[in-house]
Amino acid sequence: MALAGENIHRSATLRLPDGRSTSLQGRELRCPACGSTAIGKPWAHLANFDIENCPDCSCLHLAPLPDPDALRLLYQSSYFQDERETHGYSDYAAEQANVRRTYEKRLRKAARLLSSSACSAADSLRVHEVGAALGYGLPVAQKVFGGRVSASDISAEAVRACASMGFESSLADTYGRCALKDASIDALYLFDVIEHLTNLPLFLDWSAQALRPDGILVFTTPDMTHPINKLLGVRSPSIKIPQHVIYFTRWVLDRLLKPRFEPAFHCWDWQWVSLGQLASRIRMILGVSAISAKRSPRAILVPNGMRLFVYRRTASGRAAITQDG
Ligand SMILES: [Zn+2]
Numbered sequence: 001m002a003l004a005g006e007n008i009h010r011s012a013t014l015r016l017p018d019g020r021s022t023s024l025q026g027r028e029l030r031c032p033a034c035g036s037t038a039i040g041k042p043w044a045h046l047a048n049f050d051i052e053n054c055p056d057c058s059c060l061h062l063a064p065l066p067d068p069d070a071l072r073l074l075y076q077s078s079y080f081q082d083e084r085e086t087h088g089y090s091d092y093a094a095e096q097a098n099v100r101r102t103y104e105k106r107l108r109k110a111a112r113l114l115s116s117s118a119c120s121a122a123d124s125l126r127v128h129e130v131g132a133a134l135g136y137g138l139p140v141a142q143k144v145f146g147g148r149v150s151a152s153d154i155s156a157e158a159v160r161a162c163a164s165m166g167f168e169s170s171l172a173d174t175y176g177r178c179a180l181k182d183a184s185i186d187a188l189y190l191f192d193v194i195e196h197l198t199n200l201p202l203f204l205d206w207s208a209q210a211l212r213p214d215g216i217l218v219f220t221t222p223d224m225t226h227p228i229n230k231l232l233g234v235r236s237p238s239i240k241i242p243q244h245v246i247y248f249t250r251w252v253l254d255r256l257l258k259p260r261f262e263p264a265f266h267c268w269d270w271q272w273v274s275l276g277q278l279a280s281r282i283r284m285i286l287g288v289s290a291i292s293a294k295r296s297p298r299a300i301l302v303p304n305g306m307r308l309f310v311y312r313r314t315a316s317g318r319a320a321i322t323q324d325g
Helices: 068-074 092-115 138-145 156-164 200-210 227-235 250-257 275-286
Strands: 013-015 021-023 041-046 049-053 060-063 126-130 148-153 168-171 185-191 211-222 261-274 299-313
Touching (some): 013 068, 021 068, 041 227, 092 138, 092 185, 092 261, 092 275, 148 156, 185 200, 200 211, 211 261, 227 275, 227 299, 250 299, 261 275, 275 299
Parallel strands (some): 185 211
Antiparallel strands (some): 013 021, 041 049, 049 060, 211 299, 261 299
16 A cells, blocks of 8 residues: 555646656746745645745645646546546546535525625526536536526536536636636636635636626635644645645635625535545545545535635725736
């Protein structure tokens, strides 16, 4: 058995479909949350990357940042069928029913906030998912919100999968942005994505331009104050190298999202997982490599070290603050 540091969700090397390998390490030393280039206090060293504490915004972040071109390769098809779980999911398709149940639970909480604000009529509501992956959550969003649901993803294969389900779909850049910029979106959601973005200010500028005033930004992300993360530290399943480049806390997020967004709701997140997927997480915590687990259709609801956040776009939020990069 190999140590987790050499295997599950922790590797600086990407194995390509043709058998070659490429390094995921870039050279940029910058906080992906606030842009600061000040050297932070080291928190951990894993798979040749440091995790540092930014002296300006207090986020934990990866240093150096992964190479953007290598990251784009990482999120292509093998990300959803990564048997050894070096970076991706062992079998994302097998978790389809659990992804949908988890999405429904989250989106129903967010939808309550939208209906209490001055939103568009239900039949003209516009909802957009960033990082929609294979589109499993899109029918759920359609059911919960109604209206027009669209999607974007960094992976061309994911965009094709969402389009084949009948949803308007577009390719996102490495910062999570797509062509939508017309302040027409009522609800923008992204689950387990924001911690992957290497330039948060650029994403926030774009999302403030895509959302209408009072529209909601809904996301889940690991919160380092969660009891699971505090207890497990570097062994937490929240620590994924190099996919997760930022590790937030609620207080840091509230500060970083001002003045474009104001907090509307937050709660600890729970998700439905199969017993096989749960066994994989336990192996990661224990530090042993992925070994084949018997697939089981049974699923349970577990805490996942994350928080569900809903922020509301402020009236002044549309003014871009960050220079495009
Ligand atoms: Zn920072």
